[in-house]
């Protein structure tokens with residue numbers, strides 16, 4: 001039998017080194033659990049960056065995928081298919097919008113939102129061509145395309161990849177005044193994460209999003225919420241903006257939209273915005289394909305019928321309270337919403353993630369000093385009760401002396 005080490009050495013030989021994974025090679029997943037090639041079992045506390053809210057290999061989504069895979073997988077949008085309409089209607093009804101544009105990866109959906117917002121800016125708000133401005137936040141994460149990394153404030157994300165697209169203004173996150181001051185006559189949109197996930201699970205002050213929403217309304221600026229990570233139950237509501245009653249003009253979703261089976265993303269908005277997109281303006285070979293649509297239908301049904309948002313709310317609040325009870329010289333802050341939880345340490349988080357792995361818990365550091373805990377939303381209290389003493393043991397001990 002080959003070991004984790006063997007697989008890692010073999011893969012490293014052929015793989016671009018654009019990641020620094022924990023040294024574990026997974027071969028099977030079921031629900032909240034995954035197994036490595038040596039047969040060791042782990043609790044998955046990352047959930048594919050929240051793409052696996054429904055758990056690994058959810059049987060209902062797997063069945064929908066298998067059924068559709070035997071029937072019809074791709075038509076391209078040159079023809080219609082019988083699954084896409086059902087999928088898009090489901091998103092519209094769930095999220096409360098009139099129109100949806102389906103894509104594949106999250107970054108593609110963000111790009112789509114940027115294109116739709118700009119075109120709306122030129123044709124509806126009547127901003128001068130090629131001068132539209134979108135306001136974004138420091139410490140954002142919206143994906144990895146050249147346009148998107150161009151407005152990242154993280155040096156590593158953009159160093160070496162320029163030149164970048166103009167038209168973005170970066171302001172501090174969680175700063176209403178900065179937002180208000182940054183608006184000009186050319187501002188057409190404000191692209192924001194309700195909680196910055198990759199940025200280290202940064203939760204803005206209560207009322208922040210609501211105030212931004214009001215400023216957007218007042219200035220005819222589109223509120224564009226990137227809920228790719230915070231959406232679909234993760235934070236204890238179907239969408240994190242619900243905490244603030246700040247319904248975005250354009251909602252961006254992805255990740256758990258497929259339950260981890262396939263890249264599926266989308267933007268949702270109302271007709272008066274989506275109408276600016278005409279045939280030929282935008283597209284994707286795989287966007288809205290029948291396989292993705294069938295998977296998306298099942299993935300959304302699971303979130304709703306298994307009541308995952310409410311479950312994440314109840315369990316997340318309890319879990320965070322328990323984490324806050326851990327007495328440790330290296331814990332700076334426990335924060336989050338629902339089952340999107342970050343523990344900021346006073347030292348590097350990576351060695352602690354490695355120790356957790358040794359104890360059968362997979363979590364990943366984000367932004368160096370933060371350990372993120374974001375298990376599949378189907379997790380039960382007893383599973384977290386199993387994990388908590390292990391987490392406490394690891395996070396009590398200083399690594400750097």
Ligand SMILES: *Cc1c(COP(=O)(O)O)cnc(C)c1O
Nearest residue numbers: 105106107141142143226228229
């Ligand atoms: C993951 C993520 C993205 C990018 O999604 P990809 O599918 O990796 O392109 C964009 N925005 C947020 C908030 C994310 O968490």
